[in-house]
Amino acid sequence: MASSDATEKVNKKQQLKLYNYFRSTSSCRVRIALNLKGIDYEYKVVNLLKGEQLSPEYLEINPMGYVPALVDGDITIADSLAIIMYLEEKYPQRPLLPGDLAIKAVNFQVASIVSSGIQPLHNLSVLKYIGEKVSPDEKLPWVQTHIRKGFSALEKLLSNHAGKYATGDEVYLADIFLAPQIDGAIKRFSVDMAEFPLLSRLNAAYKELSAFQDAMPERQPDTPVEGI
Incomplete structure (x- = not known):
């Protein structure tokens, strides 16, 4: 029994720790990647609404005060794309990038559009700033404008590449970034997806996976009982 207890302690110490928040689309990307690769991890809650991302303890993990952050033993990575690329290198099972160089580049481009051109513009800190400096009534129009701009670009980019999924008939990095962004656009920001038929079709495909x-906000341990 003692040996078993010792093994359990070692395994728990070695287990990946993911600091994240249920509704964070950036966190959701990493959860999807971990699920696809079949990697167990410890779910560490950082409640953004309570400001836990700005606590001294969390700022030691990620000085930017954002989620997610991944801790793997002595290694800490804070940024969803960096985390996913780390997982891809360390756990080569179930590749998240295609072998074809051109299609791989499209996957990186999609990830960049989402992570640089859409998601940061509806971070809580940005919306708080707009609400205080402009008007609370301008927050939703701001978000919808920038999501539509990004989605329009993605529709065009993927029109020549999409199959069952974003860049063919296998799930890759682009899908990992698209799924949480589309889900959040619909559920949180009431974006009308009628003008984005390709993204809508992909969203339907993701619902079958x-x-x-399992990585979506409504299925996380810190999801409020009253829902999202």
Whole structure:
């Protein structure tokens, strides 16, 4: 029994720790990647609404005060793309990038559009600033404008590449970034997806994948009982 207890302690110490928040689309990307690769991890809650991302303890993990952050033993990575690329290198099972160089570049481009051109513009800190400096009534129009701009670009980019999923008939990095962004656009920001038929079709395909759905906000341990 003692040996078993010791093994359990070692395994727990070695287990990846993901600091994240249920509704964070950046966190959701990493959860999808971990699910696809079949990697167990410890779910560490950072409640953004309570300001826990700005606590001294969390700022030691990520000085930017953002989620997610991944701790793997002595290694800490804070940024969803950096985390996913780290996982891709360390756990080569179930590749998240295609072998074809051109298609790989499209996957990186999609990830960049989402992570640089859409998601940061509806961070809580940005919306708080707009609400205080402009008007609370301008927050939703701001978000919808920038999501539509990004989605329009993605529709055009993927029109020549999409199959069942974003860049063919296999799930790759682009899908990992798209799924949480589309889900959040619909559920949180009431974006009308009628003008984005390709993204809507992809969203329907993601709903059939357990690795994706198990990572969605409504299925996380810190999801409020009253819902999202």
